[in-house]
Amino acid sequence: xxxxxxSPKSARALNIAVCHHCHQLVRGHGRxxxxxxxxxxxxxxxxxxxxxxxxxAIAFFIPANLVPIMNIKMLGQGEPATIMEGxxxxxxxxxxxxxIVIFVASVLVPLLKIVALVFLLLxxxxxxxxxxxxxxxxxxxxxxxxxxxxxxxxxxxVLVALVxxxxxxxxxxxxxxxxxxxxxVLTMVSxxxxxxxxxxxxxxxxxxxxxx
Amino acid sequence: MNDNDxxxxxQLMVCHHCDLVLQKPPSVPEHxxxxxxxxxxxxxxxxxxxxxxxxIWTLTALVFFMPAIFLPLLHLDLFGQSPSSSVMSGIxxxxxxxxxxxxxxVLVTSVLxxxxxxxxxxxxxxxxxxxxxxxxxxxxxKAYLELRHWGMLExxxxxxLVSVIKLxxxxxxxxxxxxxxxxxxxxxxxxxxxxxxAPLFWRLLEQNKAxxxxxxx
Ligand SMILES: [Zn+2]
Ligand SMILES: [Zn+2]
Numbered sequence: 001x002x003x004x005x006x007s008p009k010s011a012r013a014l015n016i017a018v019c020h021h022c023h024q025l026v027r028g029h030g031r032x033x034x035x036x037x038x039x040x041x042x043x044x045x046x047x048x049x050x051x052x053x054x055x056x057a058i059a060f061f062i063p064a065n066l067v068p069i070m071n072i073k074m075l076g077q078g079e080p081a082t083i084m085e086g087x088x089x090x091x092x093x094x095x096x097x098x099x100i101v102i103f104v105a106s107v108l109v110p111l112l113k114i115v116a117l118v119f120l121l122l123x124x125x126x127x128x129x130x131x132x133x134x135x136x137x138x139x140x141x142x143x144x145x146x147x148x149x150x151x152x153x154x155x156x157x158v159l160v161a162l163v164x165x166x167x168x169x170x171x172x173x174x175x176x177x178x179x180x181x182x183x184x185v186l187t188m189v190s191x192x193x194x195x196x197x198x199x200x201x202x203x204x205x206x207x208x209x210x211x212x
Numbered sequence: 213m214n215d216n217d218x219x220x221x222x223q224l225m226v227c228h229h230c231d232l233v234l235q236k237p238p239s240v241p242e243h244x245x246x247x248x249x250x251x252x253x254x255x256x257x258x259x260x261x262x263x264x265x266x267x268i269w270t271l272t273a274l275v276f277f278m279p280a281i282f283l284p285l286l287h288l289d290l291f292g293q294s295p296s297s298s299v300m301s302g303i304x305x306x307x308x309x310x311x312x313x314x315x316x317x318v319l320v321t322s323v324l325x326x327x328x329x330x331x332x333x334x335x336x337x338x339x340x341x342x343x344x345x346x347x348x349x350x351x352x353x354k355a356y357l358e359l360r361h362w363g364m365l366e367x368x369x370x371x372x373l374v375s376v377i378k379l380x381x382x383x384x385x386x387x388x389x390x391x392x393x394x395x396x397x398x399x400x401x402x403x404x405x406x407x408x409x410a411p412l413f414w415r416l417l418e419q420n421k422a423x424x425x426x427x428x429x
Pocket of ligand 1: 019024034
């Protein structure tokens with residue numbers, strides 16, 4: 001009993017798998033007796049799936065930032081606005097805190113999220129065994145903050161419904177919003193496909209190697 | 213032999229972020245949380261009266277749901293006209309402008325996912341609280357857990373705040389009654405999520421299943 005609980009071995013090395021849903025422990029493969037989920041030692045095809053969704057997200061990231069997300073028309077004159085132009089507008093109006101919120105949520109978070117996921121994937125591919133704990137914490141940050149990029153989409157939704165006064169003033173959605181939406185959803189799915197235990201597997205392998 | 217192994221497994225838990233095997237504590241002391249010593253993942257937290265509190269907060273959230281989604285959140289006073297916007301009218305406006313994918317994502321994250329979560333959770337808590345054996349409990353609870361990433365009411369509220377600041381220079385913005393419902397819904401929903409003790413719920417679901425099959429616990 002005690003030799004199991006204080007063993008530095010991973011659960012997989014002891015032939016124990018954890019149910020993804022209810023966290024019940026299962027011997028080997030098979031279905032969870034409690035919730036009938038198919039239990040795996042590691043998320044299936046974790047790296048391939050994470051890469052696939054991430055590459056799709058990167059493809060949409062460029063139009064999301066360059067194409068206007070909405071078109072603001074005041075008294076007949078249109079001014080399309082990309083996310084960065086929205087940020088600059090807030091700075092010009094003296095709303096620095098809001099400018100920072102929008103910049104962080106809409107530009108910085110998606111960018112850092114993509115960079116962080118690429119880094120985590122590469123660290124598994126090239127078996128960088130160090131700082132496993134910090135990488136796991138980085139993953140949890142990515143998982144937590146990813147959803148906050150949706151702020152700008154909700155801003156567009158509110159404005160589009162509210163400002164519809166024909167020729168006087170109107171706000172229309174623009175293609176950038178679609179691309180932006182895809183970036184947020186795809187990076188979220190990509191993060192969900194990643195399995196942090198892969199980081200610890202490499203660490204376990206490398207410590208085994210050192211002992212020999 | 214097999215029973216023995218099962219008992220051993222019952223006393224263990226595994227961190228699903230780093231695969232470390234740990235001894236399961238018999239209970240979590242008040243105001244305490246258990247973190248993984250290897251990767252610092254939060255594994256367990258103390259949640260008193262979880263079932264009652266989750267049930268009450270879920271019902272409260274459901275009461276506020278329809279007004280929060282359909283009643284106007286904001287009114288505008290611009291060039292003598294006063295348009296208003298609700299969660300639903302925003303989604304309709306996106307749809308009418310033929311941005312279908314954006315409309316669907318907003319519909320899922322601000323209406324469908326939060327609503328389904330509340331309905332599914334109230335179904336499970338009702339059944340566990342009153343001991344009624346309703347069908348499909350395990351599947352319903354699994355679906356609830358799957359949806360947890362996709363409800364984004366709190367982010368919608370921040371988006372609303374940013375919109376107000378954007379508009380405040382060009383028009384008079386008046387808060388609508390929908391906004392009060394929305395904030396009440398959000399508060400109740402957050403409280404429901406924080407009161408919900410997943411390991412406890414799984415234990416109760418297992419007992420519930422065991423008693424229907426007339427098996428000894
Ligand atoms: Zn399970
Ligand atoms: Zn851990």
